[in-house]
Amino acid sequence: xxxxxxxxxxxxxxxxxxxxxxxxxxxxxxxxxxxxxxxxxxxxxxxxxxxxxxxxxxxxxxxxxxxxxxxxxxxxxxxxxxxxxxxxxxxxxxxxxxxxxxxxxxxxxxxxxxxxxxxxxxxxxxxxxxxxxxxxxxxxxxxxxxxxxxxxxxxxxxxxxxxxxxxxxxxxxxxxxxxxxxxxxxxxxxxxxxxxxxxxxxxxxxxxxxxxxxx
Numbered sequence: 001x002x003x004x005x006x007x008x009x010x011x012x013x014x015x016x017x018x019x020x021x022x023x024x025x026x027x028x029x030x031x032x033x034x035x036x037x038x039x040x041x042x043x044x045x046x047x048x049x050x051x052x053x054x055x056x057x058x059x060x061x062x063x064x065x066x067x068x069x070x071x072x073x074x075x076x077x078x079x080x081x082x083x084x085x086x087x088x089x090x091x092x093x094x095x096x097x098x099x100x101x102x103x104x105x106x107x108x109x110x111x112x113x114x115x116x117x118x119x120x121x122x123x124x125x126x127x128x129x130x131x132x133x134x135x136x137x138x139x140x141x142x143x144x145x146x147x148x149x150x151x152x153x154x155x156x157x158x159x160x161x162x163x164x165x166x167x168x169x170x171x172x173x174x175x176x177x178x179x180x181x182x183x184x185x186x187x188x189x190x191x192x193x194x195x196x197x198x199x200x201x202x203x204x205x206x207x208x209x210x211x212x213x214x215x
Contacts, residue, residue, distance in 0.1 A: 060177020
C-alpha cells in the first residue's frame with residue numbers, strides 16, 4: 001500500500017517531481033525518462049508507469065525552458081518504438097509460456113482475453129491505437145508477438161503510434177501546460193488526462209460486462 005500511495009502521489013504531482021529531477025540530474029533526466037518510456041511499453045510487468053501525463057508535464061517544462069523540446073521529440077519516440085518492438089519480441093518468444101497457467105496477477109486469462117479481443121478487433125492498427133490507452137499499450141504488442149505478427153508488419157504501425165503518442169502528448173503540454181488556469185490546477189489537469197486516457201478501457205469493460213449479462 002505504501003508503494004501504491006507513493007506512485008499515486010508521483011502521478012498527481014508529476015510536474016513537481018520532474019522539476020526536482022531536472023534540478024538534481026540535469027541532462028541525465030532525458031536518459032531516465034527514456035528508460036521509463038521504454039519500460040512502460042516494453043515490459044508487460046510495468047503498465048503502471050506514467051505515460052500520457054508524464055509527456056504532458058514534460059511538454060510544459062520544455063515551454064518553460066527547463067527541458068529541450070527538440071530532444072524530447074527526437075529521443076522519446078525512439079524509446080517508445082524500441083520498447084514496443086522489444087515487447088513484441090518477448091510475446092513471440094515467451095508469450096504462450098507466460099500465459100500457460102492463466103492465474104497470475106499479470107499473466108492471467110482475463111488480461112489476455114481483453115488485449116486479444118482488442119487486437120482481433122482492430123488488427124495491425126491496434127498497435128497504433130493502443131498507444132493512447134493505458135494497459136492496452138503494454139499488452140497489445142505482447143499479444144501481437146504471441147499471434148505471430150511479423151516484425152515487418154508490426155514496425156510501421158509501431159513507428160506511427162510512437163511518433164503520434166509522444167508528439168501529441170508533449171506538444172499539448174508545450175502549448176497549453178503553462179496557461180495560468182492550467183498551471184494553477186495542474187494536478188487536476190493530470191488527473192483529467194488519466195481519466196480521458198482510461199475511458200476506452202472503461203468502455204470496453206462495460207461492453208464486455210453487458211455482453212456477459214446478455215449471454
